[in-house]
Amino acid sequence: MKTYRMHLMLCAGTGCVSNGSYRIQAALERELAKHSLQEEVAVVMTGCNGFCAQGPIMTVQPDGIFYQLLTDEDIPHLVEEHFLKGRPVQRLMYTPPAGKAPVPKMSDIGFFQKQRLIALRNRGLIDPEKIEESIGRGGYRAWAKALTSMSREEIVQEIKASGLRGRGGAGFPTGLKWELTAKQPGHEKCIVCNGDEGDPGAFMDRSIVESDPHSVLEGMLIGAKAIGASHGFVYIRQEYPLALERLNLALGQARDYGLLGTNILDTGFDFDISVHRGAGAFVCGEETSLIGSLEGRPPEPRIRPPFPAESGIWGKPTCINNVETWATVPEIIDRGAAWFSQIGTQTSKGTKVFSLVGKVKNTGLVEVPMGITLREMVYDIGGGIQGDRKFKAVQTGGPSGGCIPASLLDLPIDYERLAGAGSIMGSGGMIVLDEDTCMVDLARYFLEFLRDESCGKCTACREGVDAMYQIVTDICAGKGQDTHIPLLEELGQAVRDGSLCALGGTAPNPVLSTLRYFREEYEAHIREHRCPAGVCKALITYRIDPEKCKACLLCNKNCPRGAIAGEKKKPQKIAQEKCVKCGVCRDVCKFEAVTVQ
């Protein structure tokens, strides 16, 4: 690599690209050329850094200075001040929500401080489109080690000893899965990388593939040797164009380097990978559906056993792991199972990537050691709740996860503890909810998603989820009855018991967990026709407090239905028959005179 004195690591993950990071790149290159700095300072486009809310972001190395929310207009000043004269620009740095002074260094920012990167070890540090940069940071070292100095059994043993569990959600021990597949008779076996990330708001897999596709390929290569597979598939969503592009680029480069294909590194080992673009249904992430989709059939789950390890794609023994699981494998082989298993909790080892979204100040993608508490996630990494509202709950595990209330904020996160609290780890979605969220409405939202995404094969899931959706919709509309709560609980149990796959098995979770922790909200909807969070339109009324109203007429002018009337200099009134409960009046009022009941 050519020598530069400074590397500008500009984020080119999907989030930052939509915020214009390629425009920033052009502006940087233009300004650097203007000062003849193009031979001294390199602009490197990296994968997602995780701090998507503050994008476009850029880290300046070697000093580790972190810039955020960059615009084209900032660039001339930034180039002259920092990159020419060496004076970092404070105005473009991150200022923590509670702090006053900007924090120059990435490593000092709370959002990054508590993270420990294993699956995302190269994020923001390499250009994902150049295999040389991956190799420069230790990429394919574990593959060379596994290929030349470890037996198949030793690799499986190492993964088993590490305690790694499937990161796709179910948490099945990875080493055991490998062992089962490796033991199957027959010389033709397959491995699959599951990148069908269907949870709304989850983007762990996309981010890994975008920021370091080689880590996934390397993990698959190691797995291929351990299992004795000759072919691998990456099943990835069609909706991830950038990830697809970088994955294909990485595959081509790995083949050119002789790391993938026939006679790999002159050892006689053959293995190749093909990319299969997803069919777009949520249920495709379920492994037996995914196999169907790969074979060209409709994605419908089937009865297990036989497990994919026994009979998978076209009847061949198949090992399916999630993107994050594959990306973690090389680090375990490189550093050893003992190193990996010292991170995390008794039952859940290593780290987990979460997409932290919702009402927290710092949203983004974070990788943390297992056993971190929800409080640390929400307050230290997330920076607390937006607008300093009150924390209400965390929804984990995607649409079929559950809600964990404030009383369990100190719960350490691992597979067992989340399940014990009525939720799931899932693929790692984490939605933070504040006091303005109605839990009944939230359950309705997720049921609607699951109702649409149910493949329809099992009656319990197809009809049961729909029935639950109708009941919860009725409750939100003020038509709830006392019998509804026991009925929901009964239906939930039936759907859980009567479904083949995990979609149906976990579909009642949004209702059951909110009933468990927020039953009083359901009761308020049903008995008092009241929505405590002020969300369900059928149950709320907007009023103007005549004591607080200063008669500024702002609400009067902004009401889209002309429902607010009143004389000048007199308190205003809302005509309830015209009001559509859009909430504009409350948003524009500067005196908090508009109340919701």
Next chain:
Amino acid sequence: MSLREGAGHAKVTVHMGTCGIAAGARSIMRAVIRCMDDPAAKDVLVTTSGCAGLCSREPMMTVEIAGQAPVKYVDLTEDKVKRIFAEHVSQGKIVADCALAIGSEQTL
């Protein structure tokens, strides 16, 4: 790649205030970067900073070997940069005749 870890055995700071640039700090920087191409000079971080205050002795640079006090060099030329790299950065021997002082001003 070590550049992106933000750690190295030596750190070279070229002072790039207006006075430094006027006195030729840009060509000094280019000479520094050429020296870094030498494999012996790996693990060296090069950064810039503003005016060091001693404008009459520019171009200036500061060499910091990990764990040792920084050394300020003044009145630099490209040949002096080559010597400083060969002797101080690579072998840890201070080039006394180009050096101004060891250490830095006190800061809060």
